[in-house]
Amino acid sequence: MIDLLYSEVEDDLRAGVRAMLADRCPADRVLARVEGDEPYDPKVWRALATEMGLAGLAVPESRGGAGASWREVAVVCEELGRAVAPVPYLGSAVVATGVLLTLDDPLLAELAGGARTAALAVPFDTAPGSVPRLPATEGGALSGEVRGVVDAATADILLVPAADGLYAVEAAHATRTPVVSLDLTRPLCDVALDAAPGRRLATGELATAAVEAGLRAGAAMLASEQLGVAEWCLGSTVDYLKVRHQFGRPIGSFQALKHRLADVWVAVTEGRAVARYAAACLATGDADTTVAVGLAQAYCGPVAVTAAEECVQLHGGIGFTWEHPAHLYLKRAKADAIALGTADGHRAVLASLVDLPAAGPPH
Numbered sequence: 001m002i003d004l005l006y007s008e009v010e011d012d013l014r015a016g017v018r019a020m021l022a023d024r025c026p027a028d029r030v031l032a033r034v035e036g037d038e039p040y041d042p043k044v045w046r047a048l049a050t051e052m053g054l055a056g057l058a059v060p061e062s063r064g065g066a067g068a069s070w071r072e073v074a075v076v077c078e079e080l081g082r083a084v085a086p087v088p089y090l091g092s093a094v095v096a097t098g099v100l101l102t103l104d105d106p107l108l109a110e111l112a113g114g115a116r117t118a119a120l121a122v123p124f125d126t127a128p129g130s131v132p133r134l135p136a137t138e139g140g141a142l143s144g145e146v147r148g149v150v151d152a153a154t155a156d157i158l159l160v161p162a163a164d165g166l167y168a169v170e171a172a173h174a175t176r177t178p179v180v181s182l183d184l185t186r187p188l189c190d191v192a193l194d195a196a197p198g199r200r201l202a203t204g205e206l207a208t209a210a211v212e213a214g215l216r217a218g219a220a221m222l223a224s225e226q227l228g229v230a231e232w233c234l235g236s237t238v239d240y241l242k243v244r245h246q247f248g249r250p251i252g253s254f255q256a257l258k259h260r261l262a263d264v265w266v267a268v269t270e271g272r273a274v275a276r277y278a279a280a281c282l283a284t285g286d287a288d289t290t291v292a293v294g295l296a297q298a299y300c301g302p303v304a305v306t307a308a309e310e311c312v313q314l315h316g317g318i319g320f321t322w323e324h325p326a327h328l329y330l331k332r333a334k335a336d337a338i339a340l341g342t343a344d345g346h347r348a349v350l351a352s353l354v355d356l357p358a359a360g361p362p363h
Helices: 007-022 026-034 042-051 072-083 089-101 107-112 206-245 255-284 287-312 315-320 326-337 344-352
Strands: 118-120 140-150 158-160 166-169 174-179 188-197 201-204
Touching: 007 042, 007 072, 026 107, 026 326, 042 158, 072 089, 072 206, 089 107, 089 118, 089 158, 089 188, 118 140, 118 206, 140 158, 158 206, 166 188, 166 206, 201 206, 201 315, 206 255, 206 287, 255 287, 287 315, 287 326, 287 344
Parallel strands: 118 158
Antiparallel strands: 140 188, 158 166, 166 201, 174 188
């Protein structure tokens, strides 16, 4: 049976990441940054990737990484969700790294060391099993457009799925146009290639398996990020209801509010279980990984949205202001809910995996 509890190493890792983010990525700095022209924080990324060595947690030591596993990556993603940290960790250290882990290419070591970042050139709403591809290339030159790519705005390398294989393209050879994103802490951009030179990394089934592995890792780790978002929303709301007084007593003593937060607590606790299970299955290569990842995404996305909505509402007037960070969590939760596949899409995949027939027409 898979152990879902956090190990001592994971607890220590969490403490270190949380302390760093509290010091270098407090809410007021995130709020100030999303109003500027540089939403990503290079100093926080440098602290994560190089100073703490967390960009290569899932990469074996023999390939330039830390030699940990996806369980430890999931802990980092939880903390990044709790801080809505504006860093390209999901796109580079998770999705792109997950792609390259299945291949024998030196680019993986560069990502693991934090020297460079990469992004998988597919729309952010792409779910495992439905990868769009550019037309077949001629002589390794790629042309076409991919809309809504996450973490591509600051990436050094683009991993581009094409009809005849998977290519690595220097981002400088692409035209990247920022697009308006609901989540101000995680920018998206459209990527256009016009006969851009690319280096082919894999072809055929190997290329397909590599992209699938990256998307599956992304979906699993996104569930942990969504868990972190929900945990912050629940914790901050409980703290607020303890100090906000109305009619001469803390509003947290009102039974109706207690019940609402109790429902969120139960949902977050269940979300932690499914997110941990997905991370553990991914870490061990368990045969149940596809089911576990689908379940985690089908459940954790709606939980994060519900927790964020309750956070905004139960903070009252202050929760609706730009100065309070609650809106950042609501936007992150809403954006994550359609990233790497919607909850409904993952439920449909789960139904097919467990041979559950689709509902027939009403009688």
